[in-house]
Amino acid sequence: MTSSGQSSRKLFEHELEERLDQLLFASPSHRSITRLATGLEPLSRARQDLVLHWAGVTAQTCAEIGHLIVSLAPKALDLLDADDFEAWVLAALDSYDRQGLRPAMESLRNLEAFATERSGAPFARLAEVEGRLTRFVQGLSGRPLAVRAGNAAWTDTDTIFLPELLAAMPDAEGNRRLYKAMAAHLWAQTRYGTFSADLDAALDRWPDRQRALAWLTLLEAVRLDSRIGAELPGLAAEMAELRGPWPEVLVPAVARLAAATATVRDSLDLVAEFVAAGGVPPRLTFAGTLDPAAARLVRAERIARETKVLRNALAALKSSGGRKQGGEPLLELVPTDEGGPAEFRVDGEVVTLPPEAQAAAQSLVQDLGELPPEVLTPAGPGGWAPTDRIDNTPEQISDRAADWRYDEWDYHRSAYRKGWCHVYEMQVAPGDADYVSEVSTRYRLLINQIRRRFEAVRGEDRVLGRQPEGEEIDLDAQVDAHIDRRSGIEPSPRLFCRRIRNERSMAAMFMVDMSGSTKGWVNDAERESLIMLCEAIEALGDDYAIYGFSGWTRTRCDIYRIKAFGDRYDETVRRRIAGIEAKDYTRMGVAIRHLTRLLAAQPVRHKLLVTLSDGRPDDFGDEYRGAYGIEDTRRALQEARRQGIRSYCVTIDRSGADYLKHMYGPAAYSVLDDVGKLPLKLADIYRRLTAN
């Protein structure tokens, strides 16, 4: 943990000042450094080192955080031990990664609350329950509803926001249950039509809008409670236990809103009565707040999006499904039970919607209560396109949400940065159609040789003789048995032969560096070696995939699909290989994580990840270059190994030997000093790794 010298004496003020100056290089003023150093001087050497270490680590992320940590450190160390101190810093960094500087600073200043929590006090943190709540809500709603930290409990109908920390209940378990009740309540708002009326317009009727909104929130809580009770009695009971009996003022409303037919309009009618009666709205534990404007926006956007998806699907069905020639086919929606999948009929015949359109229809039913007629008008001519993702050009890429997000390992913190890297799956622009055939012709002899070697490895069926059962009689065994019987010996009952398949059950993933540094001969060598590899593996019959990676900072990690598992090695794939070109930077960890995930999903026994790169990991900006990138890559390889994936790294780098051993520690690797060897070498490595 310590980064200082051998001496264990306390550091004096001027020494501390010097160190802090180095660590907090971007500090605002020299005077504050002196003040910080004065604060640290009375601490023991171990504590001084601890503070300096974390100041250095955090300052690399954000100097201001480092600064604040040092200034709060004396007080923090009064309240926290070394482990808790570390946890306090990491929590702040985590909220910096997720939400930015201000929440991070707040999280640090919230020192007392943190200390009470660490000492086993009855808090619950959203981070602990986030995954569980997300899955729970997904189960309830059947459409994605994200759970995120926010400053209050509310929902915009796409995301449920919950406070980062809950302490309203006397114990931690109670607070976790409170989280669940809050999430369930907010889910119910989206499910049972709280936002189906124009709440903004309705609320504007009252001069004291805030108070009207508070009443509406409460009355909706009453209404939704009975809706939940009808469908999910267990959950309703749990929620009732948390909130206790309804406040006296609300009791008359309970009976009126309990009917299954009650809607948000009934709640609005009651708001008028409650506002007229005066009185202060009581507080309810999990009711949260409403933000009608935000919800309306998100909801309208989603409805528009899903209407489009559904209409496109219907258009596709219409063009393929109609029996009658000419004339408009008759489209009908046959309502099924609430929440159930909608059934569509084209000319009276039941048709099944593609899953995306099914989901869109279900989501629309949840938003609108039913599918309105305009939704059922098919879009104009055109194919079925659930999203227009394919049409996206790289320039627009940042406009769309990331396809995946991955954690990244920060070795300074010894912790992951959550959801740090944004991964986009991209298409490779097809390259020269003749390239592959040219290369194949040039290396014809070599390819033949590789193929022959590979064919020798190929799994063949074997026939096992002298088996107790099997599909055929083993004549040798039968003759022996006959002889045995004649000579009075008891014959063996193992008279059959059985055919067993020597299955290789192998999937290989090739990860190709498409960073800018591969431009030129490395890129040529990569493409050539991939062609030979494909020829060879085709002979073997293993399933394999090829993906390229490149990127520009953590928010744009691009993964290029060249050949997915199950794709055939056909003209399209060949042209994509030809189209591999040098792009931007090398953020390796996230690429390994993403491809590991794809590989792990393959239903085979042996999984192999082969990375092909031209040197050390690197990304735009200073951060990923150097130790950070090396440690992250190492970590990603470790994660892969834990998932049962064998990794092999091939590097073209004459000078790289110093860090390679460490970085590829969890994997096996080889270093090529001559790019020209790559084509032959790669196929050979594969054969060796997969020979049985």
Add this chain to the structure above:
Amino acid sequence: MDMLSPQLASIAEEPYYQAVGEEVGLFEAAAARRLPVLLKGPTGCGKTRFVEYMAWKLRRPLVTVACHDDLTTADLLGRYLIVGNETVWMDGPLTAAVRAGAICYLDEIVEARKDTTVVIHPLADSRRVLTVDKRGELLPAPDDFMLVISYNPGYQSILKEIKPSTRQRFVAMEFDYPAPELETQIVAAEGGVDLELAGKLVKLGELTRNLKGQGLDEGASTRLLVHAAQIVSAGRTPTEAANAAVARALTDDPDMTETLNDLVRAVF
């Protein structure tokens, strides 16, 4: 040389089956025109029960083969056995079904080896013959013989796909979990519980199906819900039954188990 062929009996009692759509009529039409049938659908949605019901209804014996990745042609066609000093031919299930004019049901056909599935090809087109090469026998199928295969398209694995040359011989029928009301009736009838509890179990099934692809490969099948109902009718509490028969049957993942337990608690 002797020959052994198993005796096939028809199904005596009517199996419980609740029709979901037009499947009964379609199947009867295919049977009348001697066409083979392919059933697709997720696990536990009633494919096997449907075939049993149809076999009863058409009064034909039923031979069911659960396919697995080591299923050889001999396992279907039959093999020579050695009894004393003699070799005796023993009919496999497919051969026996052809001889008896039965319905032969190959369950989860995609699990079988690719070379095995090819033996059904001549049976599944207008030739309707079975070639038993080891005996040099060309066995024409009687009118009553019917071939039915099933598979689950939910396993989206390229290794578990059915070859076009195989699938294009069949009349295909799609199965899915029944609509909530119908499923409630099925769970109540099969599980021996009242409609209210059955309704809750079906609700739970729906919630788990919402998690398909979000950590679960498949949601709870009708079969699992029936199992849970049966456990309740044998005297356990609904929560216990749902945890054992649904939650733990669906996943080993601790996080997912926790979520499923949450859903079970929410429903009961």
